[in-house]
Amino acid sequence: MTPRNLPRLGATALALVLGATAVHAEDIAEYMDFFEPLPYLPPIPADNSMDQVKIDLGRMLFFEPRISASGVISCATCHNPALGWTDRIDRAVGHAGQVGNRNTPTVLNSGFLGAQFWDGREPDLEGQSLGPIQADVEMNMSLEEAIQRLKEFEVYQEHFATAFPDDADPIRAENVALSIAAFERTLNTPNSPLDRFLRGDVQAMTDQQVEGMKLFVDAGCVACHNGPALTDSNYYRFELPSSKDEGRFLVTGDEYDKFAFRTPTLRNVAVTYPYFNNGSVDNLHDAVNLMADQMLGREFAEDENDAIVAFLHALTGEMPAVEIPALP
């Protein structure tokens, strides 16, 4: 049974339950086909299996501030578990209080993305994870120094040796990347109201959220925001007031990519404000209006906007329960 089949089962259930009420089950079934429930795990790369030892090591490294120049900034500083695994400020604040150019994306469900960073400059979490350690406005530490610091701890010597038993020199940047990426692939948020709705729990979304779901499809939002994480991981240009960031162009040098950014996931969008590449939009109503104007060339009426925002709230899933590791 593939996830694609589940909406149909849900529709049958809907028809049985709702009968001839105001909600037309068969009609909704067509809409539901545009969506997929979020799996509990994203695709696992063949060269980075998910074992508990590696995941636990990745969790330690994710919370480890000693691999930053200041000694107080870790991945978890900007990807803060208390704040939807992001920071809820406009643009990231890193080493020595420097402010980066872009808004911190959430780590939640990032294993479902086809490319990492706003500009997609890394294909996967393994590639992404080493970036912020080295960025001078983030953790500001060379990988050589980071590895040296980790090697000073017996606990890390043991954990790396256990996680990478065939590696003669296990404390290496590549293994840091593999571990952090393996941990991040556990940070998923299944069972949102949408997911439960798609699986047949017809009460999981309100009528307004169902209306929003239909509008989301009919207006064309779903053209880019699709798949389990509601992103096609593709790049689109648009004009964000207050931003001069050339986005994907800085990666490809292709004029076509100027001001283009990767479609962000809409999973947990209600708890991962503010929005867009520079975090300049604070609330979902404004974000939806901006997207309507820029990507769809239309305006939503106030009740339509409200319905779509209500639907976006139905994308908030169960947060992963992560224990803070005891670091050496």
Next chain:
Amino acid sequence: MTPRNLPRLGATALALVLGATAVHAEDIAEYMDFFEPLPYLPPIPADNSMDQVKIDLGRMLFFEPRISASGVISCATCHNPALGWTDRIDRAVGHAGQVGNRNTPTVLNSGFLGAQFWDGREPDLEGQSLGPIQADVEMNMSLEEAIQRLKEFEVYQEHFATAFPDDADPIRAENVALSIAAFERTLNTPNSPLDRFLRGDVQAMTDQQVEGMKLFVDAGCVACHNGPALTDSNYYRFELPSSKDEGRFLVTGDEYDKFAFRTPTLRNVAVTYPYFNNGSVDNLHDAVNLMADQMLGREFAEDENDAIVAFLHALTGEMPAVEIPALP
């Protein structure tokens, strides 16, 4: 039955179990009388009762970075649960990467201290908790602005109203202080090997740790490091190489207090390195030698130093299991 009675019970148990073995139970009983098992809770002030709503609010505020000027520094940045509720760097790093003058003390068991901060300038956690928010090298935010930020969140409006139901204007600095202090009083580490030993579990400490305990008493360390948190919360001057910090003198203006600091707790000292007011000493062996020289005017032989360090490791208790709060 007071905690003071427990060591005697333990000693009786010891005598029964050990009989005429190498360890002289009655002899040890005298040493045990110098110590107290750590209670599960510190003294609770009459004007700040511990209720769950207030504790939960305090936990949110403790992890809340939006009450810092940068938006990324919270109490938990320097009092990091992953690092023994301290930061394991020499001196605190705060706003814009500024380095403070002093080492971050752990929050663990801080409710047992008779005074807060290295210089004891605040008598209790209520007084302490608002300091770092305002300090320009730490969170760098005025209380007025912090309160304003909290008021913007409906979730905080609800939580403060529930925690302080008789207060017409519950989001106030005083209530922030009460909540954070109530939360901090839950951060205790009972059941260390010493505690279990004192309660009669004769296997809880190694022979070397027992030797260390006896030396700790005989040499006089216990004169200042006593009570449940192994501190008398009093002030003593000593010469720390590399430090020109005048300590308690900066609070009292009394010449007698020059270079004096409050006796730090030894609870969890093995996991709250580095040591002393400027964090200039990395390991316990050096710390013990420095104290022997400065406070006792003597030297420990290597095996004595090792035994005391082993005993200090017996002061590492059970870390509090704190769930990261979901912030608004």
